[in-house]
Amino acid sequence: MVSFADVRRWKPEGLDAVHNELGRRRDDLINLQDELDGAKNPDGWSGKAADNAAEQHAKLVRSMRSLVAEVATVRVAVAAAADDVAKIKQQIQQADHEAQANGFEITEEGGVKDVKPPQDVPQDQLAQVRQQRIQVRDKLVQTIEHILDEAERTDAELAKVLVAAERDRIEPGKGGSLADAANTNDIQALVTAAGKPKDDSPRAAAQWWKSLSDEQRAALRENPPAWLGNRDGIPAEVRDEANRGRIDDERESLREEKAKLEQGGIAEDEREKLQQVDDKLKSLDEVEKTIAREKPPRQLLVLDSSGERMKAAVAVGNVDTADHVSVFTPGYTTTVQGSLGDYDSKMQELVKESTVELNRHGKNESVAAVAWLGYEAPQKSENLDVLGDSVVSSHSAQEGGAKLNDFYKGINESRDHDPHLTAIGHSYGSTTTGYALQQGGHDVDDAIIFGSPGVGTNDIGDLGVPDGHAYRLEAKDDPVADFARFGGDPSHMDGFKDLSTEKSGEGAGVTGHSDYLDPDTTSQHNMASVVAGMPENAVAGKTDGVGDVLSYVPHQAQEGGSAVYDFGEKTVAGVKDFGEKTISGVKDVFS
Structure with a gap:
């Protein structure tokens, strides 16, 4: 039974750290594929010793595939639990804020205590105020009960996966490689159920991701599609x-x-x-x-x-x-x-x-x-x-x-x-x-x-x-x-x-x-x-x-059909200097 005091101490960042560490362990295991393949019997080796070696290698492969599947499955469960715990912690914060705003306090054990009842309430309003405070208190109690229900569910779902892993009840995914083993049937089912965004727009992708269950998001993170x-x-x-x-x-x-x-x-x-x-x-x-x-x-x-x-x-x-x-x-x-x-x-x-x-x-x-x-x-x-x-x-x-x-x-x-x-x-x-x-x-x-x-x-x-x-x-x-x-x-x-x-x-x-x-x-x-x-x-x-200088033309006159520009102190010498930064110069700096 999860207590409210326990839930208050839950830390989603701790689960995030475990999720990341499990990812590293999974990758380490999958990266052993070449060594596992290299440990097979060499071609042409036969006899009793060869048969024993082959049997031991097959046993090792089965153990490795099971271990990879277990790590992958637990990682998905931990990710889902981390999301759930983060939501639960946010609900607790909101409940605490609601309680404080109305003069109540949620105790460590999850009770609701009236710590600041209103003072100097007119006699003719006492019954109304009392009823309003009862309603606020009852709502807080319901919120706490809901939080505890969600906490119990989260705890039970994570415990279920951990027990299954401990008792070797997780079936590896189809395929011969260690990477295939990580894609268990349960994970694949969650990924398949998640589907895809309705179109390629960022909004559709965001709405799709937010619509998924925590388990679906966790499965997609464990076995992401290429896109x-x-x-x-x-x-x-x-x-x-x-x-x-x-x-x-x-x-x-x-x-x-x-x-x-x-x-x-x-x-x-x-x-x-x-x-x-x-x-x-x-x-x-x-x-x-x-x-x-x-x-x-x-x-x-x-x-x-x-x-x-x-x-x-x-x-x-x-x-x-x-x-x-x-x-x-x-x-x-x-x-x-x-x-x-x-x-x-x-x-x-x-x-x-x-x-x-x-x-x-x-x-x-x-x-x-x-x-x-x-x-x-x-x-x-x-x-x-x-x-x-x-x-x-x-x-x-x-x-x-x-x-x-x-x-x-x-x-x-x-x-x-x-x-x-x-x-x-x-x-x-x-x-x-x-x-x-x-x-x-x-x-x-x-x-x-x-x-x-x-x-x-x-x-x-x-x-x-x-x-x-x-x-x-x-x-x-x-x-x-x-x-x-x-x-x-x-x-x-x-x-x-x-x-x-x-x-x-x-x-x-x-x-x-x-x-x-x-x-x-x-x-x-x-x-x-x-x-x-x-x-x-x-x-x-x-x-x-200099390009900016050339655009500053105080006045222009026509003499003999030619335009005359008065640059003041910004003379033709400036134009000459700019001319030296020619196309080849632009090639060098255009980066």
Whole structure:
């Protein structure tokens, strides 16, 4: 019999820790598959000793399969219990609040005590007040009884599974491997009963997940379908578990594809495909290396090997619980294998600086930041035509923007309470961010662009960001920020607030195209202030590039059919200096 005092002491985080540890133990067991296979009798060995060895090996296999099935089943039960306990604890808190608000106290044993009866009640209202307090007390008693009933059920269901595991009553899943054994009939039945979202929208995914029973959610986390980790609208913690579990399968699939391509020699038209496969394998290595960083913990929110290049997104911090969440989208030449680790480090620094800002102003709030490489950014080529339709084509940005828009939506849809959400885009990534914001419905609270060649529109209203919450940074000697290729130069769009990139009391200045996120700089401080929801602490300021200078034309006259421009002190020498940052210079910095 579970007492109310027992339930008060229950800790769902303890069950979460057990759930995580069981996951590690299950993975350790499944990873013994190669050793188990290697322990089989060698070919050609026969006789009594061989028969005994084979019998012992078969016995070991059965034991291992049973153990894997038991760990998997207990893990599902623990996850379901953790969810139930969290709900029960929330109900207790609500009951305590209700009791205190009405002058009652719920005792350690679950009784209801009248500790603050109303004073000086008029005689003609005594009966009414007494009746109202009886009703409040009776409702609290019913609530406590319901809580105890739920606690008894939760305790009994977990105990049932634990006893079944202890007595070897859990049947392994069909199939010969240890991984197959983890997919027991009971788990598979729960997964099958859960079905799928009605469509691909983040809202449908979120509604579907929230509609499932605790047991169904736990079973899906134990045996996730391949699509679960990349589905916007599913909680970040669930996506992370599902995507981490797919890494080995993705690697094995890519290795098989590589072996097929290499079989019998490589034709000229297959070399590019082989290079793509090799790059994806390197990307998986980089993903594993990145998510192994644990301070703070990482979440793998996208792992997509379709298309020409690997796509990935890694969060620093917990996207499910953070008060402030930012999503950073990088640009030209970005790849998972070459860029993810560096951008993850920059997001860690951004989280750190944002947290410092919060603490400095007495706010105990949490921050998470996502490096979103969820689209195929344009890459360098030998015949790069920056002013043509190669790198500066908007196709990748538009396609990536649609995915990014869903990612924004998914963060908000998956949570009970929306976080303060900031969209951040650099270079061509700011263009992708612009297209994502233009699709609407994203509930982005703030947007930051830096080193931007344009956001796909000349009207800031198209971005759907609250007035006064779009910010722009341009560093000295950053020609890309004056490129004005996608909807015009954001420097001249009404509505953007300019934040400084120059030296200040908050940090060093930055120059060029690639240093905006460097630690201990004014630009990083400014972005951290916005991410933390305190833009008033940012340093305002605008740095004009030569492209901006050229647009400042005080007056124009016509002489001999030629236009004459008066730049004042900004003379033709400035134009010459800008001319030296030619197409080749843009190639080098457009990253």
